[in-house]
Amino acid sequence: MEFYKKIIYDYLVEIGTHSTLAKYLNMLALLIVLLIVVFILDYILRRLIRALFSKIAAKSKTRFDDILISNKAPRNIAHIIPLLIVIEYIPIIFFDFPVFQTFIRKTLEVFAIVLALWIVRSLLNTVKDYLKSLPNLKDKPIDSYIQVFMIFAWIVGSISAFAVITDIPFVKFFTGLGALSAIIILIFRDTILGFVASIQVSINDMVRIGDWITFDKYGANGYVTEISLATVKVQNFDNTITTIPTYALISDSFQNWRGMTDSDGRRIMRSLFVKQNSIKFLKDNEVEKLKAVQLITDYLENRQSDIKTYNTNINANKELLINGRNLTNFGVFRKYIDSYLNHHSGINKDMMLMVRQLEPTTQGIPLQIYAFSSDKRWANYEYIMADIFDHLIAALSYFELELFELPSNTDFIKPERVKTT
Template sequence: MIFQKELIFPEIAHVLYDYFISIGFSETAAKYFNMLGLLLAMLLIISILDFIIRKILIQAFTAFAKKTTTTFDDYLVINKVPRNVAHIVPLFIALEFMPTVLIDYKYADSIAEKGLHVFSIILTLWIVRSLLNTLKSYFKTLPHLRDKPIDSYIQVFMIFAWIIGVASALAIVTGFEFIKFITTLGAASAVIILIFKDTILGFVASIQVSINDMVRIGDWITFEKYGADGDVTEINLATVKVRNFDYTTTTIPTYALISDSFKNWRSMVNSDGRRIKRALIIKQKSIKYLTKEDIERLKGIGLLTAYLEKRENDIDTYNTSNNINKELAINGRNLTNIGVFRKYVESYVASHSGINKNMMLMARHLAPTSQGIPLEVYAFSSDRRWENYEYIMADIFDHLLAAVPYFELELFELPDNSVPPMPMSS
């Protein structure tokens, strides 16, 4: 229940009323324009004070943060704690002067006071959220807390804060005492949960999705369980709509986003490249040591000339200094066709115009399989658009597939058991 407060500066309550009466306004019009003038003056004063206090607090906190060694005050500025705290004084002034402004409109004054009290609760929640985010960011910098589920603890505190805040706001709007409101709500909670189970699950999921920034409208997500692979177009209390790349629409329950696993491609879209991770499977029986003749022949490949000359010199020096018997190729250090091919793959991919040179790039062997040895290309395309990404990857592997025979290697493929075509009769 909100009671009428004692007026502050009652002498200004009708400061414009007498003037409007003197120039011929009716009593009703004079009261209305008097209220409007005081309201505009109050809003102007509050706006100026809010701007000044906000600037002072932000600059003071920023200057103080620069002088201290701890990062806690830096996180206070980053999470906008000074900005939110700065709104307290203007809100207090509005609460104190609103009865004076609306002295002739008691009902409007009651509604305005309730609105300001509700806003004070919202402002308190903003401040609490900023402080909790500050604590979360700061705790994550402490070595003994880095492996602790800080996010979960902060979320629990924030959920309780929101529950208390919403209950307080509803108690103010309805005029009930807070304790009676909570008691009544608790008695009806079992029925509410039973009737609105799906809505409550969706509501909780929406809060979790929002707090954890799991999905945004426009994100590309892949949700295999529901057959979704496309852009999120809508997020509401009950469902998330995904427009697939074949222009069909998949509807996913909102609570499935926190109960099941899905893939969000946002970080890839926002990064500097899109990953290429594909392998050529080399037949193991085609792998061999390179002879001098093989090395001389491969030196004709421009991307390998300098590499082979240096490696050949290093290997000859090592074998000579260690008196290695080279009658058998297995002795000492040697070059292999798959090793040289791996170097060629890496050099070719690195020289490709569609590859981001500032991100990880390598050609590597994977564990041998029954089909052969996978030689994998791991790199990132500079263009993240799907069609261009596919073109870049195909262009690279077109070349590598055609290059394999130059190294006397063979690719694995299943036997072709089809009957050869009959020769045409003359």
């Protein structure tokens, strides 16, 4: 390179005594030659470096180099040598034009900074894509950390470019930004909050990509598809996308269903509201009739025997059912539900299973079923729950129980009297 620089320099000294027009023409000719050489060299280097990277990627087992190529890192790296050549020869070509030389030198230095940022961005995007392809890290907020590094890179690059343009030393220019720190904090408020929130979300493992979350304040109810520095994207079950500020995850309350999806079952907690005036003691003949219900046959026989023994021992007057101990249709139905759930194939028997009576309300007595379905998939879960309650609602009449239901308009219409002749 020094040999060619000397030839060009001697050529310029030789024509130094020529007219200004001749100087312009020679400068233009050398510039065109330089640009042609640089463009050809840049094209060749891009092809060579890309081919080299592709050859290495084909032989390697890791996907990192494949992702590196897809993010155009080799292409950006190939621009370095042509840019260095241009920077090296521009002062010689513009030897007689110091004003042009200064302007073009600064322009090339700024472009070098931009090229460095392109390379850094390609490398960071490669690291991000590679880490997200790993099974252990695919649900982590990698985007947030990469965006933080990229923001710092752009800040440093912007300061460097401004320092080059104004001829102010980088260190001196950087220290002078202390007075503008309040404005910078104000401009990057959301970014700073998002960065802090991303760290807290990651450390506390509050949300992962793929988690099902419910965030009523923002109308989000679906799966997390992306966690970035400023926003969290949630794909709702109606396929709409809800965007939530990242810092809202630590400042507001939301519901994460990961515990349910990681467990062995999905909770069923629903009540049947039974009319209070339909609850009664069971007579012996009614008990005998209910023994035909196979799920509670053994229970009724054992229970009836125990009750008769107890009532005999205390000499209870059974002319009135209230005396002594008795079975109720409500209690027997509760036992029937418990037995039915224990025999249901869709219920996880290893998890909590309970049928309980809640405090009476104006709509009746809630009889709550608390259990866990073995299938956690939404459609199957809804099918299991509907199947259970279809059966229980239909079974109520066998125990002479009634569900509470608000009257409709037709309930207030008097039936027409049948005319007799």
